Structures are given as structure tokens and as C-alpha cells.
Amino acid sequence: MNGWSRHARVLAICWRAAVAGEVEYRFNFFSNVALSAFWMVWAAAGASVYFRFTGAVAGWTQAEVLVVIGLFFTLNGLRQALLQPNLERMTDYVRLGTLDFLLTKPFDAQLLVSLRQVRVNNLLDPVLGLALTTVGVVLSGRGVSVVALAAFGLLLGCAVLLLYALTVLLMALAVVLVAAEELGRVSYAFVELSRFPVELYRNPVQAILTVVPVAFLTTYPAAALLGRLDPYLLLIAPAVAAGAVVLASLAWRRSLRSYAGASA
Amino acid sequence: MIEVRDLAKHFRVHRRQPGLRASLRSLVLREHLTVRAVEQVSFTIPAGEVVGFLGPNGAGKTTTLKCLTGLLHPTAGTVRVLGHTPHHREPAFLRRISLVMGQRNALFWDLPAADAFEVNRAIYGLAEGPYRSALDELVTLLDLAPLLHKQVRVLSLGERMRCELAGALLHRPDVLFLDEPTLGLDVNGQAAVRTFLRDYNARYGATVLLTSHYMGDVTTLARRVLVIDHGTLRFDGDLAALVEAHSPHRLVRVTLREAVPAQTWVGLGEVSEVDGAVVTLAVPRAETAAVAARLLTTLPVEDVAIEDPPVEHIIRAVFAHA
Numbered sequence: 001m002n003g004w005s006r007h008a009r010v011l012a013i014c015w016r017a018a019v020a021g022e023v024e025y026r027f028n029f030f031s032n033v034a035l036s037a038f039w040m041v042w043a044a045a046g047a048s049v050y051f052r053f054t055g056a057v058a059g060w061t062q063a064e065v066l067v068v069i070g071l072f073f074t075l076n077g078l079r080q081a082l083l084q085p086n087l088e089r090m091t092d093y094v095r096l097g098t099l100d101f102l103l104t105k106p107f108d109a110q111l112l113v114s115l116r117q118v119r120v121n122n123l124l125d126p127v128l129g130l131a132l133t134t135v136g137v138v139l140s141g142r143g144v145s146v147v148a149l150a151a152f153g154l155l156l157g158c159a160v161l162l163l164y165a166l167t168v169l170l171m172a173l174a175v176v177l178v179a180a181e182e183l184g185r186v187s188y189a190f191v192e193l194s195r196f197p198v199e200l201y202r203n204p205v206q207a208i209l210t211v212v213p214v215a216f217l218t219t220y221p222a223a224a225l226l227g228r229l230d231p232y233l234l235l236i237a238p239a240v241a242a243g244a245v246v247l248a249s250l251a252w253r254r255s256l257r258s259y260a261g262a263s264a
Numbered sequence: 265m266i267e268v269r270d271l272a273k274h275f276r277v278h279r280r281q282p283g284l285r286a287s288l289r290s291l292v293l294r295e296h297l298t299v300r301a302v303e304q305v306s307f308t309i310p311a312g313e314v315v316g317f318l319g320p321n322g323a324g325k326t327t328t329l330k331c332l333t334g335l336l337h338p339t340a341g342t343v344r345v346l347g348h349t350p351h352h353r354e355p356a357f358l359r360r361i362s363l364v365m366g367q368r369n370a371l372f373w374d375l376p377a378a379d380a381f382e383v384n385r386a387i388y389g390l391a392e393g394p395y396r397s398a399l400d401e402l403v404t405l406l407d408l409a410p411l412l413h414k415q416v417r418v419l420s421l422g423e424r425m426r427c428e429l430a431g432a433l434l435h436r437p438d439v440l441f442l443d444e445p446t447l448g449l450d451v452n453g454q455a456a457v458r459t460f461l462r463d464y465n466a467r468y469g470a471t472v473l474l475t476s477h478y479m480g481d482v483t484t485l486a487r488r489v490l491v492i493d494h495g496t497l498r499f500d501g502d503l504a505a506l507v508e509a510h511s512p513h514r515l516v517r518v519t520l521r522e523a524v525p526a527q528t529w530v531g532l533g534e535v536s537e538v539d540g541a542v543v544t545l546a547v548p549r550a551e552t553a554a555v556a557a558r559l560l561t562t563l564p565v566e567d568v569a570i571e572d573p574p575v576e577h578i579i580r581a582v583f584a585h586a
Contacts, residue, residue: 009386017375101370104333104363106355107387257337260275 007111014116022120032121036128040073043195044132058199063139064226065197070133071218072195075159077125079191083167085117087184090174094259099175103256110252114168137225148227151234155221158241162216165244166190172248172255194218213240265471266309266332266439270341273302273327301327303495305341311438312469316476316486316503318579324495325475329441332473333363345439359388362437366447370428371416377427378412381434388435395434402430405460422453429460442474446481458484479572491582499582510581511573513546518559519567532558541566546573 022029044066051062060068093099093113102109137144170183194217198209209215216237223229279295280286302324309315319325330336331343334350334357343350348357364370371380385395403409406426411419416427425445432440442461446454462485465472476482482489482503489506491499499506516533520541529535532555533545547555556568572578 006386006389010383013375013379013383013386014372017372017379097365097368098370100330100333100335100365100368101363103335103353104358104361105387106358106389259335 007108010107010112011115015118018118019120029121033124033128036073036077036122036125040069040128040132043069043073047196058197060197060199061140063136063141064222066136066139067133067222067225068136068197068218069195070129070131070136071156071159071222072129072191073132074126074129074156075163075194075217076188076191077122077127077129078160079163079167079187080125081119081122082115083163083187084184085119086114087167087170087174087187088181089117090171090183091178091181094175094178099259103259109256110168110171110249114164114171133222133225140226142226144225145227148225151224151229152221154234155216155224155229155237158237159217159221161241162213162244163187163191165241165248168245168248169251172251175252175255175259190214191217197222216240265311265313265346266307266473267344268308268328268332268341269306269343271302271305271328271331271338271343272300272340273324273331273336274339275299275301300495302331302492305492305495305497307490307497307500309471309473311471312465313488314465314472314474314486316474316482316489317492318475318482318489319492320579323492325492326443327495328492329363329443329473329475333361333441334358359435360438361441362432362435362439363441364428364432364443364445366425366444366449367421369416369424371424371431373417374415376413376415377408377419377430380416380427381431384431384434390435394436398434398436399430402433405463406430406456422449422456425449425453425457426460429457433464436468437470439471440473442472442476444476445474446476446478454478454480461485479574479578483572491579493579493582506582507572507578508549511578512549513573514549514552515571515573516545516547516552516556516559517569517571518543518545518563518565521564521566524563528563 047065047069048062050057050065055061057065090113093102099109099113102112105112166187170186174183190212193209193212193214197219198206198215199219201209220229220233220237224234275298276296277299278290279297280290305324305328317325317328327336331338332345332350334353337351346357346360348354350357371377372383375383381399390398403412406429408426408430411423411427416424419427429445445461446457449457458481461472461474464470465485472485474481474485487503488501489499489503490497491506513534515536520543523541526535529543529545533547533551535543536546537544545555552570556570559565559568
């Protein structure tokens with residue numbers, strides 16, 4: 001087996017087990033879907049308040065804002081389903097010495113630690129989010145070209161990589177700090193900032209959210225879908241995402257240098 | 265195979281004084297101190313040898329083991345295992361070693377043991393043939409058949425340890441690092457693990473470095489021992505020589521049916537403990553059998569057991585001489 005198929009196989013076994021464990025609790029799954037749908041409708045309804053007396057805010061119509069809100073739920077769902085459950089376990093891995101074993105295996109420890117767990121209850125959230133995004137696009141009355149769809153796909157991929165990089169960075173921090181249960185809140189806060197288009201915020205907040213780079217999560221993918229993206233962002237977004245992933249990976253390796261294990 | 269030269273590992277730790285005021289102060293001003301966990305440790309272990317690594321808690325055993333497995337970066341000195349520098353964590357190195365720690369889980373906790381082994385198979389990239397034959401052999405030797413389809417987390421400690429050993433050996437490592445592998449196991453569990461490890465070493469010639477608090481583990485498995493204390497190596501040599509030099513006595517534990525006068529023991533051995541009807545005598549090694557025979561014939565004895573003093577006592581004696 002080569003490296004990629006080996007890594008894919010290990011993650012597939014882990015995910016299969018996680019799915020098998022959670023689907024036993026059907027009620028949790030369906031109640032979570034209902035709850036996610038409720039919060040999404042609530043967020044969409046809340047946004048409509050801004051548009052009671054005006055057709056557009058900072059150049060975004062209500063339908064276009066729905067596209068962004070849909071993407072926010074998509075990314076937050078992915079975060080909750082794939083990233084958060086792994087981040088939550090990180091402190092335990094360090095405290096209980098599980099990380100010792102993961103590090104003595106001929107396998108990419110970062111990959112194993114960051115993607116091993118999956119929370120099935122949130123796996124439908126991204127689908128619900130994309131449904132709201134689709135509704136927003138239809139309501140906006142704009143046609144979506146194949147080019148726009150491809151650009152959207154690219155930027156959404158970059159957004160997911162950015163979130164992944166942040167998770168790995170936080171995991172590296174957990175290795176150094178050991179007691180770091182609250183780190184999950186940082187990734188939640190990061191995604192939460194992307195609930196609305198960054199243009200809705202005043203400067204300097206808007207500028208900060210562009211640099212941080214919250215704008216890459218939902219605002220730019222939405223702009224790509226709606227055909228209003230500055231084309232140069234198609235080059236910048238992959239560079240930012242790749243840079244973030246490399247930086248996070250370096251931080252992870254650096255943290256392992258200072259790793260002292262559960263007991264010495 | 266394993267070469268350690270002048271190994272040192274220091275940790276920088278934060279020193280916190282007791283009390284609220286000191287705690288608040290430590291939010292801003294932190295006092296650090298350097299703990300020298302391992303200092304100037306050197307030894308060589310040739311291929312196929314089983315070596316016991318002894319020392320009290322906090323002596324530096326686990327730290328050394330972690331340096332050898334690549335988990336810790338040494339502060340100074342060199343470590344070579346199988347021709348590799350462990351902390352570089354090259355896959356070619358990691359594929360040939362295994363680390364087993366008592367009461368810690370290397371197997372994926374939430375999976376049935378069979379699936380957890382499959383994970384290891386995928387991690388080590390084992391082909392079906394070698395994997396199947398290794399697994400079948402381990403299932404037989406460790407009696408795992410009834411456990412394979414239970415989740416690892418519902419197994420008893422002894423059952424889990426047997427599964428842990430199987431998981432650690434599926435890829436047939438050349439070097440095995442065992443840190444307290446029988447910790448917390450009952451007598452049967454300890455015996456099963458020891459017998460298995462001895463057979464495994466005989467069959468595959470694996471190099472084994474073993475730390476344990478149980479003298480039985482070390483006497484069953486290792487002829488050579490390393491004794492470490494306060495991070496420095498105090499003894500490196502034959503186990504029999506260590507035991508004889510530092511523990512000239514064996515313990516004879518007598519369970520009596522009825523009380524006997526205290527002077528009964530004069531000339532038999534030194535009374536080291538009296539616990540109700542159970543009296544423990546320290547008897548010179550050469551006289552143990554004769555004393556046991558005299559006890560059985562002259563006293564109202566229900567049971568007699570002969571054992572070596574706990575490893576801690578021997579180690580203490582080593583340190584007293586050092």
C-alpha cells in the first residue's frame with residue numbers, strides 16, 4: 001500500500017467505527033438535524049430585519065446575504081462534524097499519553113490526530129447550509145455560470161483548508177499548554193465572525209477580518225457564486241490557504257519538539 | 265542495536281509556591297527550574313538481548329525509554345537504535361519498533377479489538393499474508409479468540425493488556441520497549457504476559473528493554489539489568505550478580521496454625537514482619553531450603569512460601585552501596 005491509500009484506509013476504519021457508534025442513537029441524530037434547521041431559519045429570519053426598510057446593505061441584497069449565511073452553516077457544520085471532535089480530544093491525548101503511541105507509529109501523526117474522529121450528528125449540517133445557499137442564489141435572480149461554480153468550489157475548498165489549518169494550530173497549542181479544553185471556542189469564534197459578509201462591518205473591523213482572514217471563509221466564496229468576485233482573489237485564496245496549512249504544520253512539528261508526554 | 269552515549273534530558277518546569285497570593289503572582293512572574301531527569305547515561309544493548317530497566321519512581325526510566333522511542337528530544341548525548349536517531353521519527357525506524365505501556369491504551373479505545381488490529385495493519389501497511397499469520401499466532405499464544413469482537417474499552421485490564429501486546433507485535437518489531445507491562449494485573453495475568461514475552465523473544469530474537477516494579481517480570485525475562493536512580497546509571501550487569509550482591513537473603517513466609525513463642529525463630533532467620541499468623545523471616549540464600557524443611561517438620565505450619573525481596577528493597581540496597 002502506498003502512503004495515501006494507507007492513510008485513507010486508516011481514516012476510513014476510524015470513521016466507520018465513529019459512524020457505527022453514533023447511529024445507534026437515532027433520536028440524537030434527527031433531533032440535531034431539526035435543531036440545525038431551526039437555527040438556520042432563525043438566522044435567515046433575523047437577517048431579514050436589516051432589510052425591512054432597505055433593499056441592500058453595503059451592496060448585499062437580502063438574497064445574497066442568505067448565500068453567505070448558508071455558507072456559514074456549511075462551514076460551521078463541517079467544523080462541528082470533522083474538526084471539533086478531534087480538537088476536543090487533544091487535551092486527553094496529551095494527558096493520558098495516547099499521543100505517545102500515535103507518535104511511535106509510522107504514520108502522519110498530524111493527520112491521525114486531526115481527522116480521526118467524526119461527529120455523525122452534524123454531518124447533515126453542511127448539506128442544510130448548502131441548501132440555504134442555493135435558495136439564496138435562486139432568490140437573487142442571478143444565473144450561475146460554470147466558471148462561477150468552479151471558482152466557488154475552489155474558494156470553498158480554500159475556506160475548509162483555512163479552518164483545518166486553524167484546528168491544527170490549536171492542537172499544537174494544546175500539546176504545549178496541556179490543559180487547553182477551551183481552545184474549541186477559538187475555532188467557533190473564528191467561524192462565527194463569518195456569519196455575515198465582511199463588507200457589513202465598518203473599518204477597521206472590515207480590514208481586520210480580511211487579513212485575519214475571515215473574509216475567505218464565506219464572503220469570497222459567496223461573491224464567486226454570485227459572479228461579483230475580484231478575479232485576483234482566485235490566486236490569493238489558494239496561496240493564503242496553502243500558507244496557513246504549511247504554517248500550522250510547522251507549528252505542530254515545533255510543538256512536538258517541546259512535548260514532554262504524560263509522565264516523564 | 266541500541267547505543268546510548270552520555271544521554272541527558274532536562275525539563276524546564278514552572279515552580280509554584282503554595283497559597284493564593286503566590287498563585288496570583290505566578291500569573292505574571294513565573295519561577296522556572298530545570299529538572300535533570302536523565303544525566304550522563306550510557307549503555308549498549310546488542311540484538312536479541314532482553315534487558316531489565318530498574319529504578320524507583322521518578323528515577324528516569326520512562327524518560328530514557330521515551331528518548332529511545334523518539335518521543336523526547338535528548339538535551340545532550342547521542343541515541344542510536346537500529347542505526348537510526350529516534351527523534352527524527354523516520355518511518356523506516358518506527359516500522360521496526362514497538363512501545364507498550366501498562367495501563368495506557370495504544371489500541372483505539374472505541375473499536376472492537378479486531379478492528380483496532382485492522383487499524384494497525386493499515387498503519388504498518390502489512391500485506392494480507394504476513395498480517396494473517398502474525399494475527400493467528402498471537403490470537404493462539406495470547407488466547408484472544410473470545411475477545412476479538414469486543415470493544416477494547418469493555419475488556420478487563422488483563423484482557424486489554426493481552427490485546428495491547430498483540431497490537432504492538434502484529435508488525436513483528438525488532439525492538440520492543442515495555443514500560444511496566446504487567447502493572448495492575450493479577451498473578452495469572454502477570455504470568456501469562458511474562459510467559460508470552462519470553463516465548464516471543466525466543467522465537468523471534470527481538471531485542472527487549474523492559475521496565476517493571478515487579479521482580480518476577482525481570483527475573484523471568486531478563487538476565488541483564490540496568491539500574492537507574494536520580495537520572496544516573498548505578499548498575500549495568502548480570503541480574504544474578506545484582507541480586508546476590510545486594511540481597512543475600514530470601515524471604516520465607518510462614519503461615520501458622522497456632523501461635524508459637526518468639527524465641528522459636530532464633531537460629532532460623534531474622535524476623536522481618538509479623539502479621540497475625542503470618543511470620544516473614546529473612547534467611548541467608550544458601551540456607552533457605554534447609555530452614556523451610558525445619559519449619560515444616562518442627563512447627564504447626566499451614567503454609568510456607570519462599571520469595572525474593574521486592575525489587576525496591578534490592579534497588580535500595582544498591583543505592584545504599586553506591
